[in-house]
Amino acid sequence: MKRSRELRPLSSEHHQALLVAFQLKKGLAGHPESAGAPKDLPGLLSLARRFEEHLFRAHARAEEELLGTYLTADDMARLRAEHAELTRLVGAARTARPDALRGHLSAFADLLERHVRWEERELFPYAEDHVDEATLATIGGELEKRLVLARADGKPARR
């Protein structure tokens, strides 16, 4: 998958997101090969919560704020709606009983995977085609600051 250098901080986090989705699915299915994922529900819930709090929120916000202006209204609406739904599912999972928890985590993993693939296959190529190089460079610099440098400092993700 070709990706402009500027959007790479987002894409490298997408790899992490896909790994989390994979781990959740395998863990929920009780699969022995779950890429190091926890096998019990509380462990899977904390995996989803850690991902949502420490990576996903700042990531989603960066996408909406930095790419939003360059997307179509429909794509922007879908971007926001899916980000909000992913956060909602983790919130619902936190307070759910075990049978419902399983459903929320599974819905979260499914949507996360679909969402990331949509961004990588459709949304980012569109943005790369519709943003001039200077703007893309500015976006890249801001992504570097928000997602790479801030995290390397050990600072909490920006909310």
Ligand SMILES: [Fe+2]
């Ligand atoms: Fe993303």
